[in-house]
Amino acid sequence: MSQATVIEAKNLDLTFQTNDGAVQALSGVTLDIAAGDFVSFIGPSGCGKTTFLRCIAALEQPTGGTLTVNGMTPEEARKARAYGYVFQAAGLYPWRTIAGNIRLPLEIMGFSRAEQAERVKNVLELVDLAGFGGKFPWQLSGGMQQRASIARALSFDADILLMDEPFGALDEIVRDHLNEELLKLWARTGKTIGFVTHSIPEAVYLSTRIVVMSPRPGRITDVIESPLPKDRPLDIRDTPEFLEIAHRVREGLRAGHAYD
Amino acid sequence: MSQATVIEAKNLDLTFQTNDGAVQALSGVTLDIAAGDFVSFIGPSGCGKTTFLRCIAALEQPTGGTLTVNGMTPEEARKARAYGYVFQAAGLYPWRTIAGNIRLPLEIMGFSRAEQAERVKNVLELVDLAGFGGKFPWQLSGGMQQRASIARALSFDADILLMDEPFGALDEIVRDHLNEELLKLWARTGKTIGFVTHSIPEAVYLSTRIVVMSPRPGRITDVIESPLPKDRPLDIRDTPEFLEIAHRVREGLRAGHAYD
Amino acid sequence: MTLVLSALILWAAAWWLNVRLANGPTAHTPATKLLVPVIFGLTLLIMWELIVRGLNVPLVILPAPSLIAARFAQSLPILWADFVQTFVKGALSGYAIGCAAAFVTAILIDRSDFLRRGLMPVGSFVAALPIVGTAPILVMWYGFDWQSKAAVVVVMVFFPMLVNITAGLQETTQMQRDQMQTWAATYWQGLWKLRLPAAMPFVFNGLKISSTLALIGAIVAEFFGSPIVGMGFRISTSVGQLALDMVWAEIVVAAIAGSVFYGVVALIERWVTFWHPSQRR
Amino acid sequence: MRSVVPVLAVVAVILAIWYLACLPMNIHTALTNAERAGVAVQPEGAAERRDRSGIGLALTNPGQWADTWAQDKPRLPAPHQVLAELWDTTAMKKVTSKRSLVFHGWITLSATLLGFAIGTGMGIVLAIGIVHSRAMDMSVMPWAIASQTIPILAIAPMIIVVLNSVGVQGLLPKAIISAYLSFFPVVVGMVKGLRSPDAMQFDLLRTYNASRGQTFAKLRLPASVPYLFASLKVGIAASLVGAIVGELPTGAVRGLGARLLTGSYYGQTIQIWSALFATAVLAAVLVALIAGAERMTLKRMGLGR
């Protein structure tokens, strides 16, 4: 937390104009994310988690406030290819093999052939998919597809990794496994990670900070710093410290939740 | 557990013939479910949870063993409209209003107009959707749609409720809320419920018995009786007893899980 | 040459205007959505006029739009009589019969997998028979009046409708059908309450395709024998009389009638399949 | 392969109905012929029989049934007559002979293929324009629909004459008419296909800062391939119809369209039917070829499961 600030949001507002009136998706969001942070965003549906992540990645244009990434505008950062973005669905191209999918951003960014092959090989190993490069996505299980999509986001080595519910569609056991892997990867690479999830245990297990959001209008209601050590075996989830943080998150969530 | 046996499976086998060989989805499954039981099925993807539920509902024909429901064959029970079945997706018809959707099974079963209106009103209240009857499904949030689909399964008052991951697509808070509601409903009506889930806390929180399954071939590896009281506030999930059962379930799961 | 040149300049100017409109702030208003294609169409018309005048194209090859419009205005009674004969009597009745027949067949096919697998390939083969071959045969069988035109239309619309309805009836998910099972619904209940409503987007797709086919079929069939009234009759005789302005007036009627027919079907589609994502906005 | 038995069964039923239908359809002529040959028929006199139903006549004159399947110019030729003519004009004639259906089929096919190529090319270019330019989308699409409501047979002769007057002759005018019919399904299918990737996939490419061209080449184009093939199958059949329509006003000299027309001038119903079937067979073959190419392409793209 002592490192430089990478993402700096000040009083961010975002209003969507829809057919039946304006929707305020973000309202007065202020947040700093330092280099090497693992920040989770949690909150009920529609609270603006995705929208905030998309603002950072310059996929959405805030209507108020300021947002800088590495001191640049998000747009400039996007042009500088500062982000790896992992969407909820794996979203692999069915007409490309796993290796071909991972190669896609590299082709677009103009890496050399040799470099491409090299990088694909490396990230495939990183996500435990060595040997599956020649397979097509539909020949793999959902968990493997999701790993491939993470590999794709890692391949060009962006400093910032934005992940929008990447494990939402997986079963609990596979999810546990990928959580472990993600932590290892983060420890190894020191990337800055923004991570959206619906699962309290997942958020607590992974993050250095947990941002609790609440809807209508979407805003930050709580930011919880995690005192957990960097090294976290899965069993840590049965410890009282863990349960304590989980409890705080749940309380924070419930406070901001209005039933519809 | 003292009540009469409602569902009785003995040595159930089910083998699917597919293009590339036979898949044994269920193997030697033996299980009794008593009237008023709340039985959860948990296990990794592909272990046959859905298949077992479908066998009970006579949507699938076992290839071996015996299965009776209320002393009849599942087929007869289906014709006698013994089941309410809730699928993972809400599966509401977009061209019918919420009330129209709930009315659908009633129309099919030939209830009178007045009776239909009466029942629709009742179940809408039961699932907290009073006032939304005139809306179309796509005008409601995912959680509300899922509640409507539960209302639909309840409307004709079948004794057995089969639910296949009904809350899989919802966020944690809405899920908690629906879990609470479901428990209340169960307590009030005394229905027999079969419930498939991927979430360990959910299974432990809801059930009187938790059936742990494991794949290839799909079989039951463990049946855990829950000592929790019938009255369960949400906070019960932070108690040691709860964590103890959850731990047992997790161990059981991990034992049967092979990474793919 | 100046006329041709001004046509090109006009084209560029209109296109620039359209690009402005389409990307401007009002792009999503209904007025703009109507205006843009209208500007485009008007540009084409004016260019046609200028080029025909500029290059002195003989009347008997291609008349200018102004002449066509004049002829149109003078011949309203004739055009109306032709329209009634061809569109109302021939095309509409054939369309109704063809769609209804396809509907009944689709339900039959739906009940029997054997029939479906047998009929669909044979049907697609029959559908490939070109209208210019079948029309004379049907005129021979059903006589010169609108009945034979309706028969041609029936033949033309039947198969596209059948394919679409059949595909539509397959459109439900396994889950939806299972749901019906758990309620022990009968075949007809399942059909009426689930599969027909679910099939509607497909049915309307077929209805839209068939709406353009119907008019074309009725007109073309008149080329192969007709009473002395009808759009196809008028077109072919007028070509013989070198009354090209009349030919184009009839083509204008055909285009308007066809587009309006298509539009009406699309409107009904909006209304019936209001729930479909493609219709929601 | 599971369809073989049902298809055969359906074909058998159709043949049976067909033979039966020949009875009422051709009985009038059969009776007139018989009467001229001096055979007693019920009732006598062609004018007398004119308004009688064919079925009634067929029932009262079972002796003349055989003739309804063997006439020279029947209203409805019997299946074996059509088959015999097909066999006679394909297998039994040299392919260069003017009486060979293969010869005429080839003439039509060449116009079809050229028209198909032009139409497909035009359709794809238009679709790309429509997908990338809102102005084009808004202005062209309604007119493309309207263009398909114009009866092609009516303007085909004019197209031929106009092209003729600027010196274009031969295969090209026919091909242009055939292109006119085939471009529309391609436009509709390609627009759908090029727009088929969901918003997420476009967002993904934005995070890579991909250019428009890259987005097109890497995402839109491959995603549209299945749609393209679906519309190509519709398009090639439309091309064939277009080529045949185009043959009528080019002097009806050669090609399947000319066969249909001359058959019709001289009341040669058997010739019409055989040309009709030849056309349908040709269409089936062309569609099957595209389906084959589709299977191969999709398989190579990893989409054919």
Add this chain to the structure above:
Amino acid sequence: HSDNSVKLQLQWVTQAQFAGYYVALEKGYYEEEGLDVTILPGGPDIAPPQVLAGGGADAMLNWMPSALAAREKGLPVVNIAQPFKSSGLMLTCWKDTGITGPQDFKGKTIGVWFFGNEYPFLSWMSQEGIPTDGGDDGVTVLKQGFNVDPLIQRQADCISTMTYNEYGQVLDAGVSPDELVTFKYEDMGVATLEDGIYVLEENLADPMFKEKMVKFVRASMKGWKYAESHPDEAAEIVLEYDETGAQSEAHQKRMMGEIAKLTAGSDGSLDEADYQRTVDTLLAGGSDPVISKAPEGAWTHEITDEALK
């Protein structure tokens, strides 16, 4: 595209009706004149005047009513030769309908060709005072297709036939002449001139073109006279040139025999009396006149005078 090329647009598909031109081509008469002649067959959707206007042909064959109508429509075509002396057009009716003369047409259904060929019929009916828009007092007119089915199928009581073509088809269908009543336009006094050779007026101003046409007409008439005297050979030549392969030998031979009767009286030059009769017939055409005033300059003897020298 050499300067000595001539493209001739026929009115209909290749058949013995056009035997003279095919014979001239086959026998090399055109070649002898130094001409390179292309014969373009017609069809149901081809309007020869339109082709002429579009520059697709140098000369066309046309019936005079149609050509005069085109002239009024602003397409100045000129008759330069008239190989057909008499008309082959007639109405063929079933005898058992009770028709014996034009007065019996009332209430009957009659098939007529359109596409420019309807003018003689409409003139005739208006001379007889019979309306053509149906009803008990008038005739119901059908746009006849390309064959004789409407008569055979008894969808019409009468149909238009040519002595040399459709009438034969009716007989071919097994009908004996006793069962039929026929009305030749020639006999009814309403005959109009049929197949003549027409060119654009503006082209005639060009002496080179004129010279070409002189040669063309000369060679064509030579072809016609040969065909008249060798009908069977001429029919076979036509069959040779038929690319559809749909014509039968018997049919073409009979057609040639009938055609020979129509061309017999002509040396190629237009008979002014025939022309006048045609114009008069057309001008008499009641409410929907084919032409509204007597045309001027619609024919010339310059070519035939030169050719027949």
